[in-house]
Amino acid sequence: MSDLDSGCRADCPPRSLVLLENRGTAAVLLAADSTVLWTSAQYRQLVGCDSPLGRPWAATLPEDMAPHAQRLVAGLLNHQDLDEILVSARPRPRWFGVTSAAARGADGPPSGVLLEVAELTGTDDPATPSSAPVIRDQLTGLYNRRAFLDLAGLDVPKLSPFHAVAFVDVRRFRSINELWGHFAGDECLIAVGRWLRSIVSPGDLVARLSGDEFLILCTAGSELAGELRQSAERTLDIAGRPIRVALQAGLARRQPGGSLLDTAEQAERALGAAKREPWRTVVEWLPRHSAAASEVATLEDAVRQAVSAGEVAVHFQPLVNLARQEVHGFESLIRLGGAAGELPVERIIAASHQLGLTPHLAEVVFDQALAGGRSLRNRFPGAVIGINISRQFLGTGLAIDTVVRCATRAGLPLSQVVVELTEMRRGAELGLRMVIDDFGRGETSLALLRTLPLSAIKLDRSLLPVDDDPRAWNFLEGAASLLRNLTDDLVVEGVETAFQSRRLREIGIELQQGYLFGHPKPSDYWLAHPVPVPLPR
Known part of the structure; x- marks a missing residue:
């Protein structure tokens, strides 16, 4: 009889599970019907569940993480190994990395599944090595495009904490690269990341999408628009030089029933309008911005066809x-x-x-x-x-x-x-x-x-x-x-x-x-x- 078949009660865990416990691993053992047979103390602390035994595994996780977990359970016992990321947006964004291996008896079918769960959320500080390279931008430490898309995939408008989206970019960023070099450009992006984190409200989420484009998910009480209007220019220490850096933003407030993706698209169009009016720091999305974007798309399609x-x-x-x-x-x-x-x-x-x-x-x-x-x-x-x-x-x-x-x-x-x-x-x-x-x-x-x-x-x-x-x-x-x-x-x-x-x-x-x-x-x-x-x- 294997260690995992010898007993799975929380008060008498088998030897291999004791080793996991001593190693500080957040682990959970599931029965064939996905109920919890055993958990380490670290797992209970991670998910905030004091009495998980006998409960379905998905019920021990954050509510909006549970549907994905339930889909995984259906095929868990048929896989030798599993490596997945689960995401939750409420009450705050969190990412769990889940790896698994079937727990088999000596002669019989799988008797359970052992899961190891790790917190991947990480920190916004680029000076701290990130434990979440999949969802973190490696230069700035901010969330990346994948993280935003993960949250957008979970989005439920009535339950989401995010009520607006801002697209932000650095004015004349290319000139910084050209004048001072790409290392200075990298330093500028890191400094802008810190700058944005310093002016967002608690609960706001800052991501770097690519290049000098940043995206901010704003909560109901966010003061971001006002902060940007008041101080959209700063002198930053970049590669040992004081360089004046200016930001420009498009802001879209979530419409009734609107998704995060729709709102982000509107914010991006508002930023496009801001770039056409360089004296403006923040432009809020209006329906005419979408009409203008549609006109531009039609124009570009006509030019592409003519050239082709x-x-x-x-x-x-x-x-x-x-x-x-x-x-x-x-x-x-x-x-x-x-x-x-x-x-x-x-x-x-x-x-x-x-x-x-x-x-x-x-x-x-x-x-x-x-x-x-x-x-x-x-x-x-x-x-x-x-x-x-x-x-x-x-x-x-x-x-x-x-x-x-x-x-x-x-x-x-x-x-x-x-x-x-x-x-x-x-x-x-x-x-x-x-x-x-x-x-x-x-x-x-x-x-x-x-x-x-x-x-x-x-x-x-x-x-x-x-x-x-x-x-x-x-x-x-x-x-x-x-x-x-x-x-x-x-x-x-x-x-x-x-x-x-x-x-x-x-x-x-x-x-x-x-x-x-x-x-x-x-x-x-x-x-x-x-x-x-x-x-x-």
Whole structure:
């Protein structure tokens, strides 16, 4: 007779169970019908059950852990070994690791199952070695995505302690990695984890999902939103350097009957809205945020389909030199077919960046633009070809190499290719002509312009008056006078009327672009049709 068959009463445990008891193991022995035959003192302390003998094993566990335990019991006696994780959300999140082995008699069928149970919940302190690598982020010590999904799987809206979800990320986190290195980035994430734990309310749960994205499950009395609004920026000691770090968050309050997953999705959409409004620290979810997200998804799907189907074309808009009465160059502009055909360029660029299509799309567009530019130069000798490069693509460090590669394939001299702002120094060294586009809109800095190797500055259409407003024209003339100290070539885009063109010439701006001289058209159009230069007086 085996040790486990010799007796299982709590007051007279067999020898092997005494060894488990002495080792400090939380263990429980189950009969074939899953009732408890014996437990160690550590098990009773772990589950908070003083008198478990004769009770079903699931009844000794936290209430919301019991259904999973009952499903395990059905197959326990048919398995040699078992290694499972049980999770409970109430009254607080807990994870138990359960391992088992059948307790067999000498000649007969299994006479019971011995379970060893370990607390896996661990601590939030990254300095403390985690006993729960499955549910803990190893860098910050916070809960991870698996832990959140475990809790979401147990979610019962009426019983859940969590009434809201917040998505939080670190503003400009990538710049910390780029400026100080990835070890500093890791230190930043650890520090942000401590920061979030310091401002959440008791009972709130903080998790790191991935990268610089954190998720917080908020209890009914949580003050997180107020705390973030009051102090969303701190100077943190990161790798021995004081670095200013700012947080931004989307918050969603659980709707009646709403699940944790639905609420988390709403919080993520609210964070997306916050990123589009960088002056806001916390954005609370509203139904319009879901509508906007659905619109973005539709847009992205249209862009993906157009790119996959090869429905990518480049049109060219002329840039004229009125002093010389000639075409100075062409700006290349992307056009997509299918459902994306009417999308503005800015939205195509944003969608391609979100989809990770930007490098591929840029290569396709640059190839077409520079090949078309070469054919246009056969009719318009000396014309430069403008390439618009998005800020997102510039940030990858691939932009200039892509332009050079495509220009080489097209056989177009780099001196006849115009690109925009970022990576300007390297592009100028290679012979590319560097132009500031859309000056007067966004974050163009005069101090930055003073140091850059510029070939031209293109003033944004928003600076061009639409009528004979003296103040507006005086402002434009003053801006032009200042910018001529930086470059000889000033371009104004958005010229739509002969009146605007004449006034621009009066203040000395001869390089002009806009619908007055032609809408964007394929290269074949400009090879077959005259460009309206000179203009009628």
